[in-house]
Amino acid sequence: MDNLELRALAYFTKRLMKDINVPWKRITLMNMSVDTRDAGGVMSTSMIRVPGMRYGALFIHQDTDTPDLYSVSHYELGLWISYAASLHEAIYICGALEFGGVPWDLIEDLAGWQRIKATKWVEEALTQAKRAFRQAEINEAVPHNHTPHERLKHLVDQADAIRAAMNITGPNKxxxxxxxxxxxxxxxxxxxxxxxxxxxxxxxxxxxxxxxxxxxxxxxxxxxxxxxxxxxxxxxxxxxxxxxxxxxxx
The missing domain is CATH 2.20.140 (q64v53_bacfr protein fold)
Incomplete structure (x- = not known):
């Protein structure tokens, strides 16, 4: 992600989202774990510093292998969450996941990451965010889940994700x-x-x-x-x- 794009992203978020208290942070660096293989085929893991824009517990940065794609990662752990085909899609994904109730901010270690990533609801939330962005891009209606039963299911799934992040057992277990x-x-x-x-x-x-x-x-x-x-x-x-x-x- 070059400086011009970062400045454009910062300007976009400042102008468009300042009135709704979107949790954007300044352009910063994230520690990210990278697996590499040497000439002998031996795998090793190293930490690199990646520039990008922090959004709450999430981080937007350019993909190291495919610069045309943008990655959304967890800021504290440096673990990858999703690809995005544009900056706007990456912003949409961050907003949907952050405000949609996925408790990324409660993840403090690898065990917490594995617990929350294993929940089906997180996978469904990510799929819905990407589908909704594409529908909005082509000016199609985005289906909602505002019926009482669907809202209740959303709250139950959100509570289960929070329990997974906190390593708490479900009720009456x-x-x-x-x-x-x-x-x-x-x-x-x-x-x-x-x-x-x-x-x-x-x-x-x-x-x-x-x-x-x-x-x-x-x-x-x-x-x-x-x-x-x-x-x-x-x-x-x-x-x-x-x-x-x-x-x-x-």
Whole structure:
């Protein structure tokens, strides 16, 4: 991307988008990982500095192998997201993904990237953004998803993507299950979908949801704290300690 195009892009965004608080940053450099192969066929990875325009958690830069294409990448990790055939398409993709609820700003490491990229909704959001841009280019109507059921599905998918980025389990999912007292007592830890979890003990868990007798229930602010409490309870039972250990919910 040469300086003239960068200046044109900066002018375009300043004039067109200043009134809606679009999160554009100044022209800057991004660290990007590049895989190369030497004469002997050995692959190696190196970091390079790439000039471009930052847009929130995203970054527009020229493709290293095909200068006619523009790439949209994740700014913090330097990982590629999508190609664009023009600067305007790249801008459209950034805006659609950033304002469409894809939680790129929550990704801090490779594990978070892999979790969010694995969600089907992110792939669908990217496909819809590119399709909508092409339809707008040829002056065709862009179909909307404003029906109540479609809006609800969008919100659910967006929440799932945020959970993936934060490594949070979905609501009502059992994340720990074990038995003590020879199987007479069942310990269940259930995620609440907001990062926390409920620790429960049942005397007759296999009797079914309507016939179970709950012996204890503690709510924890984090899934890890609830699982740690359950593991400690099982360990005490294995050592023959029957008194409950008081734990302050964390």
């Amino acid at each position: 059992i994340i720990y299950l074990d038995g003590v007292d020879g199987g007479d007592t069942t310990i269940v830890v259930t995620a609440n979908g907001q990062g926390g979890a409920d620790y429960e003990e049942f005397g007759d868990y296999n009797a079914g949801p309507n016939n179970r007798h709950q012996l204890e229930c503690i709510s924890f602010e984090t899934e890890a704290a609830a699982i740690a409490h359950a593991e400690a309870r099982v360990e005490r039972a294995q050592r023959g300690i029957t008194e409950p250990e008081y734990t302050v919910p964390a």
